[in-house]
Amino acid sequence: MKFPFSNVGRAVGLLLLFLGSILIIPIILALGYIFRIIEHTINGSNELPPLGEWGNMFVDGIKYLVATAIYLIVPNILTFVLFKGMLASIYAGDSQISLLLVSVVGLIFVLPFDLVYIMALGNMVHEDRFEAAFDFSKIFELIGKMGWPKYALYIIVFAIIGFILGIISNLGTFMHISFGLGWAAGILISLLVQVYLVMYQGRYIGLICRKGNLMAKGDGEVEGNFEVEENKGTEAG
Structure with missing residues (x-):
């Protein structure tokens, strides 16, 4: 959790990209920076990566965006179908049963995609190939080395x-409504938490993929506690 504060200047740089996310190019660059966080974490770094090499970062952001969109196709279609079924049940007077059924079925079908998606992103970054996001034999091998229950x-x-961080990021809107804070303050709070969230996500994905690759190479059981690995980097600095 300390990782996003490892280099405040670079964190501010990512915040500026998010501030410009109303435009297409800055948000793609932000995704490219998350890609870079995953890459540096897999390579053993405990600090936020430098900003720069904008062309490469833009290309990496495109790869991140497209891979994510492809992995979301089936869950989104499934969610749409289940939502339509739920509405039909509500109109028929079975709202509680339909809501429970949709939640259970949605979890059963969406969770496998999430499990594969996380390691797929890490594998794509690690091998620096877009196709690696769909190399399911390698992805399943990495997960298998870690153990499916642990993963x-x-x-x-x-x-x-x-x-939890997502809820906190919405507090800006709540505070504006409840306490009369200005829109600017509410937006700033949400952006700060969102930037922290994406840095945390990139770090966590990188640590998971690093663990899978180390175990696949036969390096034995590596640190199970991701925070321990972060603390090592802090002490070394």
């Missing part, structure tokens, strides 16, 4: 922390 636990922790 699933990492993803659940990842999702829970991301969910």
Whole structure:
């Protein structure tokens, strides 16, 4: 969790990219920077990577965006179909049952995509090939070396922390409505938390993929606690 503060200047640079995210190019560059965070983490770095080489970062952002969009196709279609079914059930008077059913079925079908997607992103970054995001034999090998139950636990922790940070990022709007804070303050709070969230996500994905690759190479059981690895880098500096 300390990782986003490892270099405040670079974190501010990412914040500026998010401030310009109403435009296409800055948001793609921001995705490219997340790509770079994953890459540097896999390579053992414990500090935010430098900004620069904008052309390469833009290309990396495109790869990140396209891979994510492809992995979201099936879950989005499934969500749309389930939502339509839920609306039909609500009109028929079975709202509680339909909501529970949609939640359970959605979780069963969407969770496998999330499990594969996280390692797929890491594999794409590690091999520096877009096609590596769909090299399922390699992806499943990496997950298998870690153990599916342990890997699933990492993803659940990842999702829970991301969910909590997502709630916090919406506090800006809540504070504006409840306490009369200006829109600028509300937007700034949301952006700060969002920037922290994406840096955390990039770091976590990189650590998971690094662990999978180390175990696949036969380096034995590596640190299970990701925070331990971050603390090592802090002490070394």
